[in-house]
Amino acid sequence: MLAILWAKIWKYVVAIGALAAAVLAIFLEGRSKGKESNQAKVDEATQKIQEAEQVQQVVEVRHEVDTTVQNLPQAPTQAVATADPHTAAGQLHDDWSR
Numbered sequence: 001m002l003a004i005l006w007a008k009i010w011k012y013v014v015a016i017g018a019l020a021a022a023v024l025a026i027f028l029e030g031r032s033k034g035k036e037s038n039q040a041k042v043d044e045a046t047q048k049i050q051e052a053e054q055v056q057q058v059v060e061v062r063h064e065v066d067t068t069v070q071n072l073p074q075a076p077t078q079a080v081a082t083a084d085p086h087t088a089a090g091q092l093h094d095d096w097s098r
Helices: 002-070 088-097
Strands: none
Touching: none
């Protein structure tokens, strides 16, 4: 009698184990496919982040350059032909005349 009871219990244990293994296999397969399908989205998002960081760096550099240019001293305009030789325009005239 004990052997018959043990055989019935063993059938249920094996059936539950097989069912658990099947559910686990389906879960792992779905997770693997989900990772593969989402990898393209992850790559695209990473690329967008890198592009945004590059654009931000370019904007920051442009702002720094604009600020530096605005802070440069303003000199009166001069004609190159009549410029004082000690000014930038005068040196340019000397370079052209050589």
